[in-house]
Amino acid sequence: MLAVAQIDYIRHEVNQKGETYASVGRKMGIDPRTVSKYANQEEFNKKEKQKRKSPVMDPVKPILDKWIKEDLKKKKKYQRTAKRMFEQLEKFHSFKGSYRTVRDYVSRRKKELTVTTVDAALPLEAIPGTAQVDFGTAPFKYQSEVIDLPYLVMSFPYSNTFYFQVFPSENTECLLEGLQRMFHHMGGVPKIIRFDNLSPAVKKIHSKGERDLTDTFERFVLHYGFKYEFCNPRKGNEKGHVEAMVKYVRNNFLLPENTILDLDQFNKTLWKQAEEDRDRPHYEKNILQSKLYKVDQENWLMLPEKEFHCARYQDVRADKYGMVTVDKKQYSTSPRFAKQLVRVCITYNTVNILNDRNEVVVKHSRLYGIKRKSMIWQPYLDLLSKRPRAIKYSSIYNQFPTIWSDYLNDCTEEEQKKALRLLGELLKNDDFSLLNEALQTASVHGHPSVDQIKHCFYTILNQNTSHTTIQPKVPLPRVPEITRGLSHYDTFFQKEDQ
Structure with a gap:
């Protein structure tokens, strides 16, 4: 035309x-x-193209469409070829058509479905299998205090459903850990996920809207294969569904303040709460949200065979004490790493110190909040108990509690060996509280021996501070008052009636 x-x-x-x-x-x-x-020509109205009926292909087109959609969720090497589909049609569906007809149909439909998927990224709000992600904050009771913690929400605009998890921070590791938990709980990956310009994912936004992404986020996207989109700066309305869902989650599940004893255990209870919330009609479609959620599920990508290791690696120089600083928090390594470059593996809840073979030497719980230092004493004590003289030149005294650094300074070399071995034996969870109390009790009468400290430690540990009076089976003789000479010994042999 x-x-x-x-x-x-x-x-x-x-x-x-x-x-x-x-x-x-x-x-x-x-x-x-x-x-x-x-x-x-008299008429210029656009005429609908008449579809020719195909008695051979028409019955199998829905089957082929289903197979093609299933395969588009998988990696290319796991997708069926047109030849394989043709063979399955012949074997299981008594297909009498030609291979060429099937091949042409599969080729055309793959292109159509691929174009539809790409174009669907523009009007994201109502497309099955897509999602939006954002953080919110809510108050929680933790150790008798009320603190604000972030929670990650993934919402599904088509079905108006969601999942959420609570984290100690909004850093990259928490973001990726949350997304991965949701993917594996859901059993699939949304085709397209829209984000705000979260700093855990975006390092820099350029003038034309291009973005530099964090390395860990980029590798995460490649691993799970979803397409990401970011809102324009200061355009939160572009992810309006998740914005509304963040408020809905806070108002309906997180207020008033929940008490948290174990964050991981608390998060496990949130899956069921989100799923039970789906048993209500959609606000526009008049269909149960649980049914619409199944349509979302049908359009997700398949999970990869392995989980992603949600961690970043960083090379940090240790100070003279062997301490490294990660995100303004200090973590101990080992005295042999003092003033050396140390490789650190950082996850949402751990900071692991690695050796040159990438083996974990020291494992810390990651610090959040006001606490600024994590000290794992075992690597220091093992080395120092073998080389106690080195302690005077390592400045490690400054890392010990004051009561112990003063005690070790007053010890002989042999006493230091025994004291350090005792610390290595009794120190649990790097908590000096009981050991400090034991040393203080043992020091009441001067410089104590290691055995005295050990005895006091176990006395305190077992709360054995009271002694039961032993009742004798036979009456004991009365002890006479002290007098000079030997005559008082005779009283032990006097009869009671005298």
């Missing part, structure tokens, strides 16, 4: 100026019969 401008030119030249079909055809380089057709 010719363009509208060409048809208009033909009709003007022939009908208004009286030019012949042949002359107009020569000017335009087209057949005179085509000129005649458009010059005399």
Whole structure:
């Protein structure tokens, strides 16, 4: 069909100026019969293309569509070929058509479905299998205090459903840990996920809207295969569904303050709460949200075979005490790493110190809040108990509680060995509380021995601070008052009635 401008030119030249079909055809380089057709055409309404019925292919097209959609969720190497689909149609569905017909249909439908998926990224709000993600904050009771903690929400606009998890921070590791938990609980990955410009994912936004992403986030996206989108700066309405869902979650599940004893255990209870919330009609579609959620599920990508290791690695130089600083918090390594570059593996809840073979040397719980230092004493005590003289030159005294650094300074070399071995034996969870109390009790009468400290430690540990009076089976003789000479010994042998 010719363009509208060409048809208009033909009709003007022939009908208004009286030019012949042949002359107009020569000017335009087209057949005179085509000129005649458009010059005399009466109707220009767009006609629907009639679909030809295909008694052989029509019954199997829904089957092929289902297979193609399933395969588009998988990696290319796991997708069926058109030949394999043809063989399965012949074997299981008594198909009598040709391989070429199946091949052409599969090729065309794959292109159509792929284009539909890409185009669907623009109007995200109502597309099955897509999601939006954002953080919110809510108050929680923890150790008798009320603190604000972030929670991650993934909402599904098509079904108006969601999942959420609570974390100690909004850093990259918490974001990816939350997304991964949701993917594996759901059993699939949304095709498209829209984010705000979260700093855990976006390092920098350039003038034309291009973004530099964090390395860990980029690798996470490649691992799970979803398409990501980011809102324009200061355009939170572009992810309006999750914005509303963040408020809904806070008002309906997180207020008043929940008491948290174990955050991981608390998060496990949230899956059921989110799923029970789906048993209500959609606010517009008048269908149960649980049924719409199943449509979302049908459009998700398949999970990869392995989980992603949600961690970042960082090379940090240790100070003279062997301490490294990660996100403004200090973590101990080992005295042999003092003033050296140390490789650190950081997850949402751990900070692991690695050796040159990438083996974990020290494992810390990651610090959040006001606490600024985590000290794991075992690597220091093991080394120092073998080389106690080194302690005077390592400045490690400054890391011990004051009561212990003073005690070790007053010890002989042999006493230091025994004291350090005792610390290595009794120190649990790097908590000096009981050991400090034991040393203080043992020091009441001066510089104590290691055995005295050990005895006091176990006395305190077992709360053995009271002694039961032993009742003798036979009466004991009365002890006479002290007198000079030997005569008082005779009283032990006197009879009671005398």
